Amino acid sequence: MRILIAEDEKKLAGFIQQGLIQAGYLTEVCHDGSEALEMAVKNEFDLILLDLMLPGINGFDFLKNLRTFGAETPVIIISAIADSRQVVQGLDLGAVDYIRKPFEWDELLARIRIVSRFSGSGGQQKIRIEDLEIDIPSRKVKRGTVEIELTSKEFVLLEYLMRNANLVLTKNQLLENAWNMNFDPESNIVEVYMHQLRKKIDKGFDRQLIKTVIGAGYMLKGEKQ
Structure with missing residues (x-):
């Protein structure tokens, strides 16, 4: 390296x-x-x-x-x-x-x-949940036929959610895995990014994929394709 x-x-x-x-x-x-x-x-x-x-x-x-x-x-x-x-x-x-x-x-x-x-993981190149797809090497995101533009950090957050689809992810898990940051109870960075991501991924679509699990965290819910 x-x-x-x-x-x-x-x-x-x-x-x-x-x-x-x-x-x-x-x-x-x-x-x-x-x-x-x-x-x-x-x-x-x-x-x-x-x-x-x-x-x-x-x-x-x-x-x-x-x-x-x-x-x-x-x-x-x-x-x-x-x-x-x-x-x-x-x-x-x-x-x-x-x-x-x-x-x-x-x-x-x-x-x-x-x-x-x-x-260098050589892992999964594309992930698809319902009609949402991310292409990891090209960092492209599509929902149905609509291309969605994400910031670098929004993409990392979405990738982590999709890799762990249908699992409840705590704020601490998101900070550690999407930001590599330790848990800070004062920080609202996760809430801010999840709000932005939900607007881009779910707004205007019939089915809402990103769920807030009250008192627990967040989940991207849907069937893996």
Whole structure:
């Protein structure tokens, strides 16, 4: 697994690089956002570890431009920024995870292993429940003949719901598996995303697939095709 570390704090970047090398990963380090974007577009990386406060271009602009160039490399944001709005912004721009500084080294390695499992799993390519279908490699979603556009995080959430169709999933399970975040009873991030997802998936269709199970969680209910 080849990892690009985009981090302007040279001491921290060196610490991360050394630890990843010892863990058996191939690494490249860049301290500037513009240079990191050029490296990410021109080279094949399996994962990018991205600081948000980079010189050149910041992490948000890096993500926007990365997707504009058509690169689908998974990105884990590593940042001291803790504002939930900026966390959501980074995830919506295509990052698969968000780790706040300071972080535990074992946690970072665990998050990297999760990304590795999903990106190289060679698992099911399409999932269909009733008339709802997702194509995982192309990240396309259709309900009947209608194509539905989802943000990156909405897609991950829907994929998790569909893989566990007809099972009640708790808020904690959704946070851990769709966001890789620990349970925070104060956070309403799950409710916000489920509301957005339900509007896109169910609004205008006769049958409502996404169910709220009061006091328990959420379920995508339907017959697997």
